[in-house]
Each structure stands twice: as structure tokens, then as C-alpha cells.
Amino acid sequence: GTAAASVTRFYLSVNLAIDAGDVQLSTRNVPALAAGGTSSGQTSLVIPANTAPGFYWIIAVADSTETVVETFETNNNRIAFIRVTVGG
Numbered sequence: 001g002t003a004a005a006s007v008t009r010f011y012l013s014v015n016l017a018i019d020a021g022d023v024q025l026s027t028r029n030v031p032a033l034a035a036g037g038t039s040s041g042q043t044s045l046v047i048p049a050n051t052a053p054g055f056y057w058i059i060a061v062a063d064s065t066e067t068v069v070e071t072f073e074t075n076n077n078r079i080a081f082i083r084v085t086v087g088g
Helices: none
Strands: 006-013 023-030 054-061 077-084
């Protein structure tokens, strides 16, 4: 069926779980979609300057406000592993 407009949020995390210690980096508004529809686009993410060097996860959470009614509400995350270094 159709899906209402929603919001995808992007977080910087030291683990694979979204928790209070994570930093929200950005959001992307996703328009309402027809059945079988998709939405694609780019979102710039800026790592905060005070982030300690190390390894982190970027976690994208689709429908982060849980606007869209789904059979499975727990499969909306996608992850990427990154390394933060000190600039020079």
C-alpha cells in the first residue's frame, strides 16, 4: 500500500544500538510513497569537530518517527562503519 511521508535520521554511534550517547548528525525528509515506490537522495553528514579519533558506526533509521504503519517495525536501520582521524 501507500506510505505516509516520514523522516530518516542519521546517528554517529560507538556501537550498533541507538542510545542516549549517540549524536544525531542529520535528517532526511522522505515524501509519501505510492505502493512499490521508492525515494532516493543524498544527505550530507558532518562529524562534530570534538569527536575523538576512533571507529564509529553511522546508523540510518528510516521512518524514525514511526509514522508509517508496518508489519515489522524493527528492520528500519542501515549501518556503515567509519574511522575518524585527527585532521592535519
